[in-house]
Amino acid sequence: MHRTDIIVIGAGIAGASVAAELAAAGRSVVLLEAESTPGYHTTGRSAALWILNYGPRDARILTGASRGFFETPPAGFVDHPLTHRRAVLNLAPAGQEAKLAAMLAEGEGMRPLSEAEARALLPAIRPGYAVGAAIEEDAFDIDVAALHQGYLRMLRAAHGQVVTDARADAIGRRGGAWEVATPAGAFAAPVLVDAAGAWGDVVARLAGVAPIGLTPMRRTALLVDGPPGHDPATWPLVGDVAHSWYARPEARRKLMLSPADETPMEPHDVQPDELDLALAIDRAQAALDLPVSRIEHRWAGLRTFTPDRSLAIGPARGEDGFFWMAGQGGYGIQTAPAAAKLCAALVLGRDPAALGLAEAARLADPGRLIA
Ligand SMILES: Cc1cc2nc3c(=O)[nH]c(=O)nc-3n(C[C@H](O)[C@H](O)[C@H](O)COP(=O)(O)OP(=O)(O)OC[C@H]3O[C@@H](n4cnc5c(N)ncnc54)[C@H](O)[C@@H]3O)c2cc1C
CATH class of the missing domain: 3.30.9.10 (D-Amino Acid Oxidase, subunit A, domain 2)
Structure with missing residues (x-):
């Protein structure tokens, strides 16, 4: 059993970005990906645009708040610009x-x-x-491959681990930890982030957590x-x-x-x-x-x-240590930098208001989706 602070499931843009932010904050992070190649599903198939006037209010806030990252990424994140005016x-x-x-x-x-x-x-x-x-x-085009690779590099540079061919196929909660069985081994952590994209509800059900209607x-x-x-x-x-x-x-x-x-x-x-x-x-x-x-x-x-098209970022109501990073719809790339910071803040117990994201946190609270 490989023990760590945080397990993130899904290495598309959602999982890669939040895993990188959590590792950069000093937590030990394992990012599990079912496929051999991270980004094989939706992240590798997008139209790669940043359009402010797109999506519901929380997506627009997160899109606006991501702009600075796209235009001036952290030193060493990429070796060429991430954006092209369009x-x-x-x-x-x-x-x-x-x-x-x-x-x-x-x-x-x-x-x-x-x-x-x-x-x-x-x-x-x-x-x-x-x-x-x-x-x-x-508005602008985004170099999605460079963004995604930049986050995976950032994760590894902060001693995080990416494990591919590691589909989570059994998840249980024992002794205050989530235990995740995959073909690449078993992993345990007190905190699990569900960033499984289209499989978000499938992963929740595996963990015995109520789905949110993705x-x-x-x-x-x-x-x-x-x-x-x-x-x-x-x-x-x-x-x-x-x-x-x-x-x-x-x-x-x-x-x-x-x-x-x-x-x-x-x-x-x-x-x-x-x-x-x-x-x-x-x-x-x-x-x-x-x-x-x-x-x-x-x-x-x-x-x-999600049913109301807003994102789902934050803790699962009543479930210790289970966090959603899901429902990215048609705006998962353009919202990724701010969404990852918001999700990381919530996992770390920090106030989203310090990021200027209190309203986005309220609108994207997964608790709204549970009866
Ligand atoms: C044609 C098209 C155009 C788009 N255009 C834009 C655009 O212009 N701008 C924009 O911002 N967005 C756009 N999007 C949307 C954007 O691509 C998505 O919102 C984003 O990629 C979602 O990322 P994700 O990480 O949530 O999902 P994914 O990239 O699908 O990642 C989820 C990962 O979880 C893994 N996984 C699933 N189950 C398990 C498991 N049990 N164990 C381990 N791993 C698991 C999967 O293998 C997958 O790699 C577009 C999408 C499409 C299809």
């Missing part, structure tokens, strides 16, 4: 005018654009597609060539105001397309559905002059939501 262009076809007005009224740093201004910025927009638009200029939802993505004669590298991310599709510029004149689907399913190694791939192309082609002759790459990932 505006977000929201197009409103006829019928989405009310949603556009609400977006402009509620959004921070959003400004309206006419159809002509939108087309000047992104000339492949089909004339007549949009009756209006909103732009959020202050729903994994499939989101599909594909990579195609950008339109001939254009270099999408300089384009904003573009989509409709109703979030029924988006196109994200990639390196080598490529575009990532998504139908922004949300299909509930059981946690598993999710693959894209042909219909969703076709929908993504169809919706993008309605908006953009974009011939698609070949799909270069296709994938899907599970975005996992």
Whole structure:
């Protein structure tokens, strides 16, 4: 039995970031990952954006509070910038005018654009597609792989351990410690953090802890060539105001397309559905002059939501030493730095107000999800 202060289950961005923060605070930490490669599931499949005006209030607070980390990571965390400026262009076809007005009224740093201004910025927009638009200029791409690796390095530098091929398949509480059995050995610690992404409720049930109603939802993505004669590298991310599709510029004149689907399913190694791939192309082609002759790459990932779509960060009510770091939905990358600091503070018994995160802690309290 390997004994440690804290066991974190799941080495996606949620688990890697909180494990690194806890190790940096001087605790001995073991990070258990079911797969051979950390980041194999949702973390390795994201669109990698930081958009302030996205998600519920707690996600927006955590996104804003993470900005400093992305722009100025700790010394030695990465050897190149984690961010690349990328505006977000929201197009409103006829019928989405009310949603556009609400977006402009509620959004921070959003400004309206006419159809002509939108087309000047992104000339492949089909004339007549949009009756209006909103732009959020202050947004950026995140180098997710570098962020994730940076946290794993930070964990190891603080004497934390990452154990792969270590699916927690039995969890019990004995003598004030959580005991976790895995194919890579048995581990025990007084504190366990559930950062298992789509498997968050599965891990809780294994431990005899009440689930919080997590729903994994499939989101599909594909990579195609950008339109001939254009270099999408300089384009904003573009989509409709109703979030029924988006196109994200990639390196080598490529575009990532998504139908922004949300299909509930059981946690598993999710693959894209042909219909969703076709929908993504169809919706993008309605908006953009974009011939698609070949799909270069296709994938899907599970975005996992709580019933109210806020995150779940903090202690499980009535369960000694069991903490949630779950429900990251579509904002787990952009919230990771602040969410990890918040979760670490709660595990260490520190006041989230000292981080300026008292409101986020209240909104993300997993206790709200238990009857
Ligand atoms: C197409 C797409 C686009 C997205 N775009 C964005 C974006 O632009 N910006 C943004 O912020 N977010 C985005 N997201 C969401 C973001 O990717 C997720 O919120 C985030 O990656 C979730 O991280 P996680 O660590 O919770 O989950 P995961 O990365 O899935 O990690 C959970 C880990 O737990 C492990 N695990 C499960 N059960 C066990 C067990 N019993 N024992 C040990 N290990 C276990 C799994 O193997 C897995 O590695 C997007 C997601 C998708 C799919």
